Amino acid sequence: MGDIKSFLHQYCQKNKKEPSFEIRPTGPKHRQRFLCEVRVAEFDYVGVGNSTNKKDAQANAARDFVSYLVRKALVNPTDVPADLGLTGGSEPSNG
Known part of the structure; x- marks a missing residue:
């Protein structure tokens, strides 16, 4: 399985x-969550992700930013490996 954060870095x-990742804790101390924002120079978009751990928050933010790149046709959806969990909006879902 690949890593969406590595794909974004490539x-x-x-x-x-x-890419610039900014992580900050959110929520109460007994139920800590992390909010991650990823920015890339010359793009107005900010990818956002949150999770109960920093690594997953970064992966969610990277996935959000890669989804933006696909929507803007800057990345071909077929170039994104299928095992990274990125699904296209034009494909029908089975469920």
Whole structure:
């Protein structure tokens, strides 16, 4: 299984850009959650993800940003490995 964060880093490296991940804790201390925002220079979009741990919050934010790149036709959906959990909006769902 691949890593969506690595895919985002590869895309940025090819285009001479650097993603910036910002993580901050949210919620009460006894039920801690983390909010992650990812920004890439020259893009107005901010990818957002949250989870109970930092690694998953970063992966969710990267997935959100890659979804944006696919929606804007900057990345071909077939270039994103299927095992990264990114599903296209134009495909019908079975469920």
